[in-house]
Amino acid sequence: MKTVFRRGSALTAASALAGGLFMVAGGAIASAAPEVKNVGFTTACHVREMDGAASPITFNETVGSGVTVTAPATATPGETLTYRLQPNEMKANSGGHASRGVVHWARIKYDFDIPAGVEFVKSELVANSAYGLGSDSATPTVTQIDDSGNLSAAGTHLRISGLNRTTGNGPNSAVRSSDGIIVGANTKFRLPAIDVTVKAGAAGTEINPSVRVSDSGSANYDNDKNALTFVQREKDVFGVNYWERYNCSPRDNSSSSLNAGGKALTTIYVSQPTTTTMQMPESVQASAPTELVANVGPAPVRGNVQFRINGADIGSPVAPGPDGVARLPHTFYTAGTAQVSAAFQGVNGFLSSSSTEATVTVTAAPVVKQTDTVVTVPGDAKTGTSVTLKAQVSPLPAAGTLQFKDGAANIGDPITVSADGSATLEHVFTSAGTHAVSAYYSGATGFKPSIAPAQSVIVSDPAPSDVTTSTSLNVPGSAKQAAAVELSVTVAPNPGGGSVQFYDGDQLIGESVVVGADGVARMTHTFTSIGDHRITAVFNGRAGFTQSTSDESIVSVSSTPGDGGTDGNGSLGGLFGS
Incomplete structure (x- = not known):
């Protein structure tokens, strides 16, 4: 069976709250179970004899105190919740000052602050939660007071007392008086617990119950507004009464700052649902x-x-x-x-x-193929003269780009791979020396990236006396599909070396061919498609000789009857005619 707080009913035991749930207005259960926290601290008291002497005698004493607070850790915005506060056990003195005996403590009050940022609903004493009070003690009460100690619906403090009878800070203040809450000498006692019901503020705010330290003077040493005050009645050997007023605030001694009792006793975080x-x-x-x-x-x-x-x-x-x-x-x-x-x-x-x-x-992830990239470059080149760089990816990828590189430096921008898996780039070297040219394939869906092994291009600066060359192309006017023919070019004057690159349109025909000692470069080539092929050749130049390009020559390629060739457009040619 869980014990619950219900609005309008007092709890019957101080321990009930810790094992139960808080109830909010309308019977809805609050968002968090209560937690019990015992905050122990010392109160430093200024004691003044109130016997009418012109120069009152004063003392500095400490009283062991503390507060047990039972409260939920969180609340929701606008939620009505209840938390409990109870001063811890204290003990009245047995011996007075100047060898006098203590009769009792009287007019005891204990004040708490109503937390800022909440709407105060009510406060109630918890029945049967106090002990050790004298038989002649007034029944404890809890009242809402203002800074002056007067009952007020707008007050920001709660006071445990006997009908608000105090030594100061109230309408029924007195010192030479044995009334209010009374505790006999050398007696352990505990003031009653109070249940404080408030309405939580906005999300992100905090509810911080505390003893009274918020208003001017209440946090100072020796002030009638201190949280704990009382009068100690003493008698000397002649039966003469002495009255000593105690103003006690939460600090370790008269010169120290507020201790844990002067801070939030607990924190209830106002949290919104998410x-x-x-x-x-x-x-x-x-x-x-x-x-x-x-x-x-x-x-x-x-x-x-x-x-x-x-x-x-x-x-x-x-x-x-x-x-x-x-x-x-x-x-x-x-x-x-x-x-x-x-x-x-x-x-x-x-x-x-x-x-x-x-x-x-x-x-499932697609099957990813390994790719290979190779790069084709001329063996030598001249600075300031354009040469052709070509890269080929296999197997043929569906997409991706090729990035040519000179060592670690990029040559131009990435080039989209064509349908045949290749990319071509015209490039001008600006410095002489050996250049390591490679190409990086970016990869694509289903294809892994790869990089071509570097190929060397020996680049030299053209000499001022370079001989201007001309390149003459010699190719057959016609050829048969799939039948080998010779393509040749004559470079004049004879450079005695260098290389020539043949082209079919803008496509490279094989690799570059070395110019022979007779000034002629030759290669055997087989056309794979019928139709007109526009053939050119480029002499790449060499030391002392400039680069030159031949005129275009057309080789008409036809199919051989019965060879099953195609016309280049995918249709059968020589077998059926046109």
Whole structure:
């Protein structure tokens, strides 16, 4: 059976609160169970003899005190909740000053502050929670008072006393008087607990119950507004009464600052509810990096989100951004379905919440092929003269780019790979020396990246006396498809070396061919498609001889009857005629 607080009824035992729940207005259960906290501290008291002497005798003493507070850790905005405060056990003195005996303590009061930022609802004494009070003591009361100690519905303090009979700071103040709450000498006693009911403020605020230290003077040493005050009645050997007023504030001694009793006895954080929702695509690809994404609303200023897959925590908790969105990089490796969820762990000002599970379909990763890239470059070149660089990727990729490189430096921008897996770049070297030219393939869906082994291009500066060359192309006017023919070029005057690159349109025909001792470069070539082929040749130049390009010559390629050739457009040619 749980013990509950109900509005309008007093609790019957101080221990009931710790084992039960708080109830809010209308019977709704508050958002957090109560926690019990014992805050022990010392009160430093200034004692003044009030016997009418012109120069009163004063003393500095300490009284062991403290407060036990029972309260929820959190509340929701606007929630009506109850917390409990009770001064800890104290003991009245046995011996007085100047060898006098103590008769009793009287007019005891203990004040608390009503926390700022709340709407005060009511306060109630907890029945049967006090002990050790004298038989002649007034019945304890709890009253709402203002700074002057007067009863006030607008007051910001709560006072435990006997009908507000005090030594000061109140309408019924007196010193030479044995009334109010009375405790006999050398007696352990405990003042009653009070239940304080308030309405919480806005989300993100705090409810901080404390002893009375908020108004001017109450936190000072020796002030009638101090939280604990009383009068000690003493008698000498002749039966003469002496009255000593005690003003006690939460500090270790007369010259120290406030101790733990002068601060918040506990903190109740006002937190608003949150919702956490998953923001995941319906499907992702296995082995492809993605993100787990959750949104917390309203956006918390702090706190963490724990992601889960199939009920198991994934990674460490992550903090949402200012927009309330939390992200965690993740890669699914197994095809199938996954249940993804997230839990906001809650923080002061924001309650925890969990998302529903989002079903994510993980599709199988595509087969990834290994690629090879090769680069074709001229063996030598001149500075300031354009040369052709070519790269080829195999097997033929579906997409991607090729980036030519001179050592570690990029040559131009990446070039989109053509349908035949190649890329061509015209390039001018600006410095002489050996240049290591390679090409990097970026990779594409289903194809891995690769880099071509570097090829050397020996680049030299053209000499001022370089001989201007001309290049004459010698090719057959016609040829048969799939039949080898000779292509040759004569460089004049004879450079005695160098290389020539043949072209079919703008496509390279094989690799460059060395110019022979007779000034002629020759190569055997087989045309694979019928039709007119526009052939040119470029002498790449060499030391003492300039680069030159031949005129264009047309080789008409026809199919051989019965060879099953095509006309270059995919249709059968020589077998059926046209």
